[in-house]
Amino acid sequence: MTAKHSLGWIGMGRMGFPMAERLLKAGHPVSIWNRTRAKAEPLAAKGATIVDRPGDLAGQDIVFSIVSTGKDLEQVYFGSNGLVAGGSASRPKILVDCSSIGIEQSEAIRDDLKKRGCDFISAPVSGNGKCVKAGKLSSVVSGPRAAFEQIEPYLSVIAASGVSYVGEGELARICKIAHNVFLGVVIQNLAEITILAQKAGVPRHAFLDFMNASVMGSTFSKYKSNALVNLDWTTTFTPALLRKDLDLGLKAARDLDVPMPVTAATREALQSHFGAATLQKDPAAYLEEDFSALLETVALASGLKLEPENVPMPTGLEVEG
Structure with a gap:
């Protein structure tokens, strides 16, 4: 698939790294920010551009994020040097958040972004890092339908097992x-x-x-x-x-x-x-x-002390070639 949009990524944790890596492997250039830059740098060899602050991604069409908490998301969006902070005229058209955060927090973030002219897509995922690499991650999505249709091709690369659109607002969070x-x-x-x-x-x-x-x-x-x-x-x-x-x-x-x-x-x-x-x-x-x-x-x-049984068990998460 030829990329029609410029892409940004925030968050290089256990999930974010392999998720962004899938986009790069599919041939999509991605600009990446992570609080600890060293965690993102291995992806530079695979075509990623590493930036110094979230605000450096403001010129991208679509920016994905996956962080630990709602407070972390608020900080990278609206904090000092945040993605949409200050009076910058350049802002992403669509922000796609794959984190697991509360409904009220997500709703407040959506309202704030709407005032700034940005569409917000909630796209939490099901699976772990091994699922991502094996192509068995899935995602549930809510937000403006038109924005979803623009981000869906990219999200389908990341969540290869399936992307389920469930409606407007915060329905994906629930x-x-x-x-x-x-x-x-x-x-x-x-x-x-x-x-x-x-x-x-x-x-x-x-x-x-x-x-x-x-x-x-x-x-x-x-x-x-x-x-x-x-x-x-x-x-x-x-x-x-x-x-x-x-x-x-x-x-x-x-x-x-x-x-x-x-x-x-x-x-x-x-x-x-x-x-x-x-x-x-x-x-x-x-x-x-x-x-x-x-x-x-x-x-x-139960009164038991466990010991490893040293019997390898198949996981069904073999990495895609």
């Missing part, structure tokens, strides 16, 4: 919050039943092999099985970020009068992981590891 609520419930229950089977005498790898082959198996259970079997807590998503999203889900439920007792119980179960972390040599570092480490918290409460 979809992403609901998605991550389900993520929390599933990982908590998967940890519980895996420990249940292990305590009865079933090796984790054998139990998860059965689950993955059953009607209850999923892309998620398959790509988490290697972590759960071999205690590989390489970070894809932290417990703190999952807790944030469960809180966002419970707030939305209160606002919309939807009972969510299973979500509430999951949130409290996750909280116990933060207490269990104090038993580690470096609690802060432990809490920066993957959220699937809560398997150890369930095991601890």
Whole structure:
């Protein structure tokens, strides 16, 4: 596909780097900013232009972003040297945010950008860095339909598994919050039943092999099985970020009068992981590891000490050639 627009990118974290890399591999020149410049520099060899501040991307037609929190997004958009800060006459036509942030924050950002003449597309994604590289990332999108039609070809390169347009405003944010609520419930229950089977005498790898082959198996259970079997807590998503999203889900439920007792119980179960972390040599570092480490918290409460089983498990996330 020949690029019809100039593209910018903000955020070179675990997700942002491989997402921007897909655009570059597809032949789209991309200008990139990241708070820590060194994290972006490897992409320069693949055709990226690295800039010094978010405001240097103001001349791009479309700018993508993926950052940790709504406050981070506000800062890179409106803060000192921000993308649309000050009296600059040059501003992107469309801003596409792939972060997971709250509905109210996103709404306020949308309103502010509209006053500045910019369209805002909410495009949170489902998956992790390995999913991006394997072409199995998906995205849910909301915002002005005409703006979506312009960014959709580029987003489809990034989220090769599928791009779902769900309507105007912040509807994509509620979809992403609901998605991550389900993520929390599933990982908590998967940890519980895996420990249940292990305590009865079933090796984790054998139990998860059965689950993955059953009607209850999923892309998620398959790509988490290697972590759960071999205690590989390489970070894809932290417990703190999952807790944030469960809180966002419970707030939305209160606002919309939807009972969510299973979500509430999951949130409290996750909280116990933060207490269990104090038993580690470096609690802060432990809490920066993957959220699937809560398997150890369930095991601890069950009187089990886990050991890696050293059985490689297929993840289904082979990288595209």
